[in-house]
Amino acid sequence: MRDFLLLLADNTQILGHRLGEWCGHGPELEIDMAMTNLALDLVGQSRNYYQYLAELEGKGRTEDDLAYLRDAREFRNCLLVEQPNGDFARTVARNFLFDSWHFFFLQALCNSNDERLAAIAAKSLKEVTYHLRWSSEWVIRLGDGTEESHRRIQDAFDHLWTYRGELLTPAPFETEAASAGYGVDLHSIKPLTEDKLADILYQATLRRPEDGWMQSGGKTGRHSEHLGYLLAEMQYVQRAYPNSVW
Amino acid sequence: MSTQVSLEERFQARIDAEQKIEPKDWMPEAYRKTLIRQISQHAHSEVVGMLPEGNWITRAPSLRRKVALLAKVQDEAGHGLYLYSAAETLGISREELYNELLSGKAKYSSIFNYPTLTWADMGAVGWLVDGAAIMNQVALCKCSYGPYARAMVRVCKEESFHQRQGFEILLTLSKGTPEQRAMCQDAINRWWWPSMMMFGPNDSDSPHSAQSMRWKIKRYSNDTLRQKFVDMAAEQIRVLNMTLPDPDLRWNEERGHYDFGPIDWNEFNEVLKGNGPCNRERLAARRKAWEEGAWVREAAMAHAAKRQQQSVQSH
Numbered sequence: 001m002r003d004f005l006l007l008l009a010d011n012t013q014i015l016g017h018r019l020g021e022w023c024g025h026g027p028e029l030e031i032d033m034a035m036t037n038l039a040l041d042l043v044g045q046s047r048n049y050y051q052y053l054a055e056l057e058g059k060g061r062t063e064d065d066l067a068y069l070r071d072a073r074e075f076r077n078c079l080l081v082e083q084p085n086g087d088f089a090r091t092v093a094r095n096f097l098f099d100s101w102h103f104f105f106l107q108a109l110c111n112s113n114d115e116r117l118a119a120i121a122a123k124s125l126k127e128v129t130y131h132l133r134w135s136s137e138w139v140i141r142l143g144d145g146t147e148e149s150h151r152r153i154q155d156a157f158d159h160l161w162t163y164r165g166e167l168l169t170p171a172p173f174e175t176e177a178a179s180a181g182y183g184v185d186l187h188s189i190k191p192l193t194e195d196k197l198a199d200i201l202y203q204a205t206l207r208r209p210e211d212g213w214m215q216s217g218g219k220t221g222r223h224s225e226h227l228g229y230l231l232a233e234m235q236y237v238q239r240a241y242p243n244s245v246w
Numbered sequence: 247m248s249t250q251v252s253l254e255e256r257f258q259a260r261i262d263a264e265q266k267i268e269p270k271d272w273m274p275e276a277y278r279k280t281l282i283r284q285i286s287q288h289a290h291s292e293v294v295g296m297l298p299e300g301n302w303i304t305r306a307p308s309l310r311r312k313v314a315l316l317a318k319v320q321d322e323a324g325h326g327l328y329l330y331s332a333a334e335t336l337g338i339s340r341e342e343l344y345n346e347l348l349s350g351k352a353k354y355s356s357i358f359n360y361p362t363l364t365w366a367d368m369g370a371v372g373w374l375v376d377g378a379a380i381m382n383q384v385a386l387c388k389c390s391y392g393p394y395a396r397a398m399v400r401v402c403k404e405e406s407f408h409q410r411q412g413f414e415i416l417l418t419l420s421k422g423t424p425e426q427r428a429m430c431q432d433a434i435n436r437w438w439w440p441s442m443m444m445f446g447p448n449d450s451d452s453p454h455s456a457q458s459m460r461w462k463i464k465r466y467s468n469d470t471l472r473q474k475f476v477d478m479a480a481e482q483i484r485v486l487n488m489t490l491p492d493p494d495l496r497w498n499e500e501r502g503h504y505d506f507g508p509i510d511w512n513e514f515n516e517v518l519k520g521n522g523p524c525n526r527e528r529l530a531a532r533r534k535a536w537e538e539g540a541w542v543r544e545a546a547m548a549h550a551a552k553r554q555q556q557s558v559q560s561h
């Protein structure tokens with residue numbers, strides 16, 4: 001249960017953090033506000049998972065201990081969400097690849113035999129329905145926009161494609177979670193996310209990149225170099241002033 | 247000529263009778279210009295103001311604080327939007343106004359040209375900067391121009407929430423470790439005088455004030471609002487068990503107000519001229535976001551145009 005909860009918590013925390021980096025720097029005010037909404041939702045979702053895990057542990061650790069006092073090797077998020085924002089196209093493609101998986105994952109998680117998890121999933125699903133709509137619409141707008149936007153979003157998908165495989169490939173703790181009934185069988189959601197992807201790429205006049213070698217390792221704590229910097233920034237105050245209340 | 251005079255007289259009579267002026271009403275050109283300048287400066291301030299606080303989003307020390315800070319900076323973007331819309335009712339586009347900001351022609355509040363150096367600055371900015379902004383903005387809720395007054399009512403509700411949140415950040419630090427207490431005092435020391443300057447020059451040196459007061463765009467003088475702010479802060483600082491960096495600050499029984507020391511107007515003028523610690527960075531950040539976003543905005547327009555064409559053809 002612990003690793004499975006950390007996977008959910010860290011995925012949403014790290015992606016939320018990345019979106020927070022945009023805050024104040026978006027292409028226009030409305031987009032800025034929309035990305036901040038996504039960040040707020042995702043960080044909020046991660047808090048639900050961290051809090052649940054902290055309770056299950058019963059060691060007096062808090063959500064903040066879990067987010068701020070673990071090192072990169074202990075993070076369970078997939079590699080995709082820690083990838084840098086890049087340009088707006090890169091962010092949109094990253095979010096869409098995540099959302100088009102996250103949405104169906106949460107739908108399935110609503111059937112978890114763990115009531116608390118099912119409840120968190122149901123609540124998150126409402127938000128992620130909007131996230132998927134937001135990123136889908138932007139993929140279409142950029143893909144079927146100008147020559148430049150088309151090139152940028154296609155490049156973004158080409159670049160990020162290698163991180164897509166990990167979303168749909170279960171780590172051992174996910175297989176365990178699925179067979180125990182509180183997790184999600186990734187094979188069951190694969191066709192759904194494939195269909196969504198195909199539909200949106202088609203509408204966006206984009207080419208589906210080749211399924212080549214897929215990077216993996218995030219779920220078991222073997223991350224890209226990016227995560228260390230992200231955590232150095234995110235955890236700095238907590239680490240510099242230990243045992244303080246903020 | 248005589249009709250002009252009577253229009254202006256009738257306009258002033260409406261203002262004196264506390265009636266709101268609405269976008270379609272006749273108004274003197276100077277009133278329109280003054281409002282465009284003031285509302286757009288205000289809008290730019292909200293949008294530039296996102297930067298110093300945005301600076302700490304990725305380093306917020308707890309998940310609760312991170313969420314609150316994200317929400318606050320998002321509120322400021324929203325304030326910018328309401329205000330640009332209010333300015334647009336006066337017959338100028340958001341794009342034009344925004345270009346004036348990016349070209350450096352338009353001003354924004356100088357307070358945002360100071361750096362946010364520690365986490366405690368998130369508290370000090372909320373308490374003092376949002377606090378000073380509220381003093382100005384509560385007064386603007388009664389401004390004679392309807393759209394501006396109504397925008398301010400919405401904005402004020404959120405600003406007072408920001409102020410309480412800022413104060414609560416400081417209060418937490420003030421009860422913390424010696425390092426946190428030092429961080430708290432240091433932030434107050436750095437933000438106090440710049441916040442005092444937010445009310446603008448002394449009344450004796452404030453050239454536009456008299457006309458703005460007659461038009462009821464402005465309801466209280468700079469010095470009146472500044473005094474209100476000092477009286478508020480001088481009381482609240484005691485709850486924090488900290489001090490304000492002004493040796494002359496003391497209660498004056500006779501006046502029923504706190505006395506305070508002289509403001510360094512030289513510093514104020516230098517920051518206004520562009521020589522504050524962050525003037526260049528702030529404008530550069532706004533330009534960078536705008537320029538790097540150009541292709542996104544173009545793509546959105548191109549896509550919308552294609553969609554429209556398709557729907558025309560399919561009918």
Ligand SMILES: [Fe+2]
Nearest residue numbers: 291292295379
């Ligand atoms: Fe403000």
Ligand SMILES: [Fe+2]
Nearest residue numbers: 292321322325
């Ligand atoms: Fe504001």
Ligand SMILES: [Fe+2]
Nearest residue numbers: 322376405408
């Ligand atoms: Fe504010």
